[in-house]
């Protein structure tokens with residue numbers, strides 16, 4: 126059966142700490158999130174209590190897979206950022222389940238990690254950013270990893 130992606134209206138007033146521009150695919154403008162993802166992101170932001178600057182949110186398959194040298198992300202083929210061709214469609218993934226957040230310094234990064242981890246997020250430790258995802262929403266175990 127084909128995987129149908131149905132555009133869903135997003136009421137951004139529910140997520141006042143984030144804008145469509147900073148979470149949209151940098152290439153296609155795509156905004157398609159798994160149900161509950163944005164609410165979870167806003168809850169994390171509220172609990173953390175400090176501004177969080179996304180460096181990557183929603184991605185099209187084409188943008189994620191295109192090499193960096195060609196203007197793409199060069200992302201992992203099984204990236205949870207990919208919204209239009211979710212790798213876990215078989216588990217009910219309906220859109221983006223991940224966001225990367227810029228980390229200004231080590232202590233800030235540790236604080237965000239602690240808060241996100243406590244709230245059920247999986248966390249990837251990147252250079253200058255933390256990758257945060259809600260893989261648990263589709264039944265995958267919470268984890269933490271390095272790039």
Ligand SMILES: [Zn+2]
Nearest residue numbers: 223224225256
């Ligand atoms: Zn990421």
